[in-house]
Amino acid sequence: MSAVAVEPTAQSERDVSRKELALALGVSLDTIHRLTHSGDIPYIRVGRVYRYSIAAVRAALRPEQRDSWAPPSRKKLRRA
16 A cells, blocks of 8 residues: 555635634634634534635625726816
């Protein structure tokens, strides 16, 4: 029998705990708890344990890309 080498997965590819996610994002556990229960970040629940993908959470927290064009302001311009 030959042993098969398994390459370790990258930190962002594996599921992490709430504490590991808080450390990776630089926020508190309370923030992770709030974002989880508000539905703002994706998670997997296994029994009573919550697991997170760091890449998926970062993508969910990234601001939406909007069109750079903005309609003209309706404010009246002051005349000097």
